[in-house]
Amino acid sequence: MAVAAGRTGRPTLAVVGATGAVGTVMLQILSHRADIWGEIRLIASSRSAGRKLAVRGEEIEVLALAEEVFDGVDVALFDVPDEIAEHWAPIAAAKGAVVVDNSGAFRSDPEVPLVVPEVNPHALRARPRGIVANPSCTTLCMIVAVGALHAEYGLRELVASSYQAVSGAGRAGVATLRRQMSLVAGTELGTSPGDVRRAVGDDTGPFPEPVALNVVPWTGEARADGWSSEEMTVRDETRKVLGLSALPVAVTCVRVPVVTAHSLTLHARFESEVTVAKAREILATAPGVVLFDDPGAGEFPTPADVVGTDPTWVGRVRRALDDPTALDFFACGDNLRKGSALNTVQIAELVVGARA
Amino acid sequence: MAVAAGRTGRPTLAVVGATGAVGTVMLQILSHRADIWGEIRLIASSRSAGRKLAVRGEEIEVLALAEEVFDGVDVALFDVPDEIAEHWAPIAAAKGAVVVDNSGAFRSDPEVPLVVPEVNPHALRARPRGIVANPSCTTLCMIVAVGALHAEYGLRELVASSYQAVSGAGRAGVATLRRQMSLVAGTELGTSPGDVRRAVGDDTGPFPEPVALNVVPWTGEARADGWSSEEMTVRDETRKVLGLSALPVAVTCVRVPVVTAHSLTLHARFESEVTVAKAREILATAPGVVLFDDPGAGEFPTPADVVGTDPTWVGRVRRALDDPTALDFFACGDNLRKGSALNTVQIAELVVGARA
Structure with missing residues (x-):
């Protein structure tokens, strides 16, 4: 020593x-x-x-x-x-x-x-x-961006859906996706009921269903009233980190066949009217956030680009068409690094x- | 003839x-x-x-x-x-x-x-x-379920995120995913920035980014204020089919590496208080809907099981924890069939x- x-x-x-x-x-x-x-x-x-x-x-x-x-x-x-x-x-x-x-x-x-x-x-x-x-990694892949917007506008409600990478389930998660990818690549699978499941067999590793050529709307364990532990965690953590103990938060957590980098779609409603110009300025200058948002020019974050990097990447920033106090956006972060x-x-x- | x-x-x-x-x-x-x-x-x-x-x-x-x-x-x-x-x-x-x-x-x-x-x-x-x-296929993969709940409760707001299969982009979409799967399966890709993109090269087919080992938060063409054509379509169609011309709808469309069957997470707010028991009853008896919802027993729909079938499958039905008038749920349908x-x-x- x-x-x-x-x-x-x-x-x-x-x-x-x-x-x-x-x-x-x-x-x-x-x-x-x-x-x-x-x-x-x-x-x-x-x-x-x-x-x-x-x-x-x-x-x-x-x-x-x-x-x-x-x-x-x-x-x-x-x-x-x-x-x-x-x-x-x-x-x-x-x-x-x-x-x-x-x-x-x-x-x-x-x-x-x-x-x-x-x-x-x-x-x-x-x-x-x-x-x-x-x-938890899912909260961490969006909270820096949400926190920066909250500091300016005051968050009143959050609706989030996740696109979670398999490395969130550790080495076993990555190994499972890689094994399943080798079984289904080069085949015509994914076109009839259960064909992927039959090819993969019981080899679902830490996941309840095959994750290659699939998305699995379940992460964590069962909690009351149909919620998963991961969904409750994201809700509780968002409230605790932001100091908003009664914030309405609705989360649906879904596993996707990505190795590393969690993504989330976010619908965030604030106390006052928002503008996209100001929201972009906040995100572009917030520590730990990279704004990558010009979809017409092909600029939006994806896990394939975000993996291995430190910041929370944000793109697809839009004001809700029917609510001047709400923003819709997409956040993506490396679940093993910032996550x-x-x-x-x-x-x-x-x-x-x-x-x- | x-x-x-x-x-x-x-x-x-x-x-x-x-x-x-x-x-x-x-x-x-x-x-x-x-x-x-x-x-x-x-x-x-x-x-x-x-x-x-x-x-x-x-x-x-x-x-x-x-x-x-x-x-x-x-x-x-x-x-x-x-x-x-x-x-x-x-x-x-x-x-x-x-x-x-x-x-x-x-x-x-x-x-x-x-x-x-x-x-x-x-x-x-x-x-x-x-x-x-x-x-469009994305609307059709959730609207039968949403419509059944609307008929009972009166829909007041919808927040949706999609997990769209590549066959939504036709045969070229499927061929692109299959080519990319063959390039990345059996490798250690997906762990450093841009490694999937380099392996795939310019072969992104009808998609703006690699779709294997990735999710792509962009489908369709650019519309005003950062929205995609697909997102506007889902909003406009939901309003038109339900006959709710001023319904607030916020949609984020995301492509995932699934061959066929679109999924959506939905946060739906209604005119009156909802109960999960009643919502389940509505969905279990609605024509064209299959309720598959017992996550503790491993029951929730995934594309791998839904592909090749006719109904809209619904699972993960929960009442929003902070809003007795809102339901969160997951819908999945074959985008080539019902879609x-x-x-x-x-x-x-x-x-x-x-x-x-």
């Missing part, structure tokens, strides 16, 4: 879940952003302990998750299943680390702030449990910046 | 555009529905004249489009480009045929009814030009039924 020369005195960062899909992207992001950290400690399950992973150009050995690995840690990024986070985040916090957790375990806890640095950095100040939660790893790293930077 | 024995005295049907993607499905549908037609005359461009196509188990020679092919025709189904329809539909009508047109040429003409037999069959009565228009060919055949049947 030696600290490289010149890094003495800098804060220590732990990455818990370093070998996962999001953990891998965390290490890439840490390697490319301003080098503010002293030691970076990589932690995973005992199964992965001893593996070496590259970060900031150095090979670092992965440590098994245990109480003592949090000794001296200033900030710990967690990307692990809910039940692991629930158990280990308080342990890390008790050791003095600020935990930035990307699971669903703490997002709705009133004593845990849910932070998007571009939208509600002030929420980071009050963290009585020593834990900060990272919103997960990048936002946790940004929170961690804000935590130590606030301390400095 | 001999009429098979037993069919004497029955009405003559012409199918104009018989060799296209939709025309092909028209012939399949005519072969499977109740055999009410006398002669079925197949018509296409001179390029396709002389080809033989099967309908009702008979091989029929395709005739080249010309004035005299409409002699004695009672009903003519048209599935041809707008400019061909604009020229030839009035000619067929002048010859005494009732034209059922599936192009965009007449949909907004106030003297041409826009008909969905389950929703507004009465509109068929007044057809001063002798032409009846078939709505095009089937609805024109249903209109034709209604035309001759009304005469009988």
